[in-house]
Amino acid sequence: MPSPAHPLLRFLATLFGTIFLGFGFSYTFFPRRAYASIGLPALSSSTTSLDAEILDAVITLFGAKDVFVGVALLVTTWVANRRVAGVLLVAASACAGVDGWVVQRVAGSGGWNHWGYGVVMGCVGVLMGR
Template sequence: MSTSKLSQSPNLRIAASIIGTIFLGFGIKFSLQPRSALGFFEFHVPALASDRRLAESLIVLYAVRDIFMGLAIYAATYFGDRRALGWILIAGGGVAFVDGAVCRGQVGKGEWSHWGYAPMLEIVGAMLLGVLDKA
């Protein structure tokens, strides 16, 4: 009698694809509209033009990171191994945690905009790694 393992569920790959789409969407939006990302991180738009250019340039770097994470999730979902996908999602949860810690430490608020979705990445990643599979 064969039992199917939860880690093999196609629903986990669908969930991962949705997560990848979210990262990709934020990355594209923030690369095209860097000032909107400042608000997402609870930062104010700098008054000085030189400071604003620096902040917007750093946000584009952040946006490219999100695009990379979205594409890495897509690649592992469609071409890779579920364990690699699981670890990518767990790493993405770590990124979300650090993003929230920066908001909390630098601005004093906004951390839950990031911490709220970190557990979702950790849980889906762990499920892909088989932590809920029956032996």
């Protein structure tokens, strides 16, 4: 088992933080493009303007959450306590679990697109936190 000081763990934590930042900025500035990347169906032509506006706002909030998680992971990995980074990775893994559950429930598929990386992120977090 790799030690908490293993450089691969820091690389993986950095990778996850960067991915969160990338998706977060994308969701914040281009919310309509986010539906497909999250695994949700695109808005239909029958969606009212108000409904579309509300959904875009929710996706923008989701993007802001991802930007925060990305910054928190990068700062704790490189500047602060790496055990804290491990705890944040485990918490982000739980968020991925909920994301997958929601997508699976709404779209009927696509949950594993979230659960797959969530499991890896959780394992990296456990290894960094020990």
